[in-house]
Amino acid sequence: MSIYGLPRPTPWVWRLIVANAVVLLLLTALLPALEPSLLFVPDLPYALTHPWTFGSYMFVHAGLMHLAFNMLILYSLGTRVEERMGGRTFILFYLYCGIGGALFSLGLVALQPGAVAGASAAVLGVAVAYAMFWPDAELMVFPLPWPIRARTLVIALLVFDLALGLLSPGDGVAHIAHLGGAAFAYLFFRFQGLAGPSRLPPPLGVERTVMVQSGSHASERSDTPVPRPLRRIEPEQDEIAVETDRLLDKISGHGIASLTPAERKFLDEVSKKKRH
Numbered sequence: 001m002s003i004y005g006l007p008r009p010t011p012w013v014w015r016l017i018v019a020n021a022v023v024l025l026l027l028t029a030l031l032p033a034l035e036p037s038l039l040f041v042p043d044l045p046y047a048l049t050h051p052w053t054f055g056s057y058m059f060v061h062a063g064l065m066h067l068a069f070n071m072l073i074l075y076s077l078g079t080r081v082e083e084r085m086g087g088r089t090f091i092l093f094y095l096y097c098g099i100g101g102a103l104f105s106l107g108l109v110a111l112q113p114g115a116v117a118g119a120s121a122a123v124l125g126v127a128v129a130y131a132m133f134w135p136d137a138e139l140m141v142f143p144l145p146w147p148i149r150a151r152t153l154v155i156a157l158l159v160f161d162l163a164l165g166l167l168s169p170g171d172g173v174a175h176i177a178h179l180g181g182a183a184f185a186y187l188f189f190r191f192q193g194l195a196g197p198s199r200l201p202p203p204l205g206v207e208r209t210v211m212v213q214s215g216s217h218a219s220e221r222s223d224t225p226v227p228r229p230l231r232r233i234e235p236e237q238d239e240i241a242v243e244t245d246r247l248l249d250k251i252s253g254h255g256i257a258s259l260t261p262a263e264r265k266f267l268d269e270v271s272k273k274k275r276h
Contacts, residue, residue, distance in 0.1 A: 007260055009075060010082040012091045017071045020119060023059040024067050035060060039115035040177075042105040058098040060117040070119045077130040078123075083260065084133055093188060097125025097181040104180020111165050112176040120174065121181030127154050128185035158182055244270055 009017065027035045040057035041047065047054070061067040082090040101121025105112040130137070131154040138147035148156075158179065165175030247263055259267070 007079055008258075010079050010087070010090075012082055012087050012094070013074060013078045016074060016078075016091075016094065016119075020059050020061065020067055020071060024061050024064070027060065036115075039117050040102045040105065041115050042102075042109040042112050044106065047102075047106055054099050054102045055095060057102065057115075057117050058095075058119045058122055061119070062117060066118060070123050074119070074123050074126060078126045080260075081126055081129045081133065085129070093129065093185070094122045094126060096188065097185050098122035100125070100184025101174070101177035101179075101181040104183060105174065105177045108176050112174060114172070116174040116177050118174065121177040123181075124154075124157065124178050125181040125185035125188075127157070128182045129189070130154075132186075132189050154182070240270060 027038075037050070038053060038056040038060050040053040041050070061070065078090070078094075085093060098119065098121050102116065104121075105116050127150075131150040135149065135151035137150045139150055139153055140147050141153065161175040161178045164173065165179065243266065247259065247267055250258055250263075
């Protein structure tokens with residue numbers, strides 16, 4: 001994420017952030033007694049009699065820091081994922097990953113005692129999607145001083161959750177739900193074929209996205225190119241034509257202001273090449 005030159009949140013990312021913030025405010029200030037009925041409890045009889053909790057638990061957070069951390073990751077990675085997937089597919093994918101986290105907890109209840117709350121399962125599913133689309137994209141994760149590739153970061157998070165889920169199942173963190181959201185995201189890509197050859201053109205360099213933990217004040221640009229070319233998957237001219245058509249359709253439907261800085265840069269590069 002970048003502190004200045006922030007990318008504009010995509011529609012569903014913005015709505016999810018607002019919805020989660022509103023729910024936290026309501027449960028904290030007005031309706032605290034309602035919170036237990038919204039949590040997911042990995043117990044089959046309870047889950048069957050409270051089916052709404054498969055989805056409602058995603059919008060309940062254990063305080064402001066929990067909310068801020070999840071929403072920061074959603075904003076940092078989800079914006080590009082929604083642009084790539086499209087709004088309708090993105091929101092269905094998000095909810096699907098969250099429900100997958102609940103199902104995983106239900107299936108492995110011995111490793112997931114206690115109620116489950118928070119958007120972490122859905123957000124980790126979004127992180128998996130980002131890593132599937134752009135595995136070599138470099139992410140700056142505060143406070144680490146070096147960039148981490150998206151694929152490496154997601155694998156590290158999954159290993160961390162797996163280790164803690166096995167070693168300390170009662171630590172109050174829904175590690176198994178996190179793994180469930182990631183597993184369902186991976187299955188989505190495998191079965192839907194969304195992880196096939198990329199339709200995006202190979203950029204001049206890997207974009208860096210700065211992700212900061214909640215409460216920090218990192219300030220690096222998210223669109224700083226790394227001068228190392230990516231391996232091309234398909235013929236460059238075909239990919240450039242496909243991406244150019246997509247961006248022109250986006251301008252036609254939403255205006256030029258809807259383009260991200262990276263998309264504007266891409267169109268500028270295409271325009272320069274055509275002039276020569």
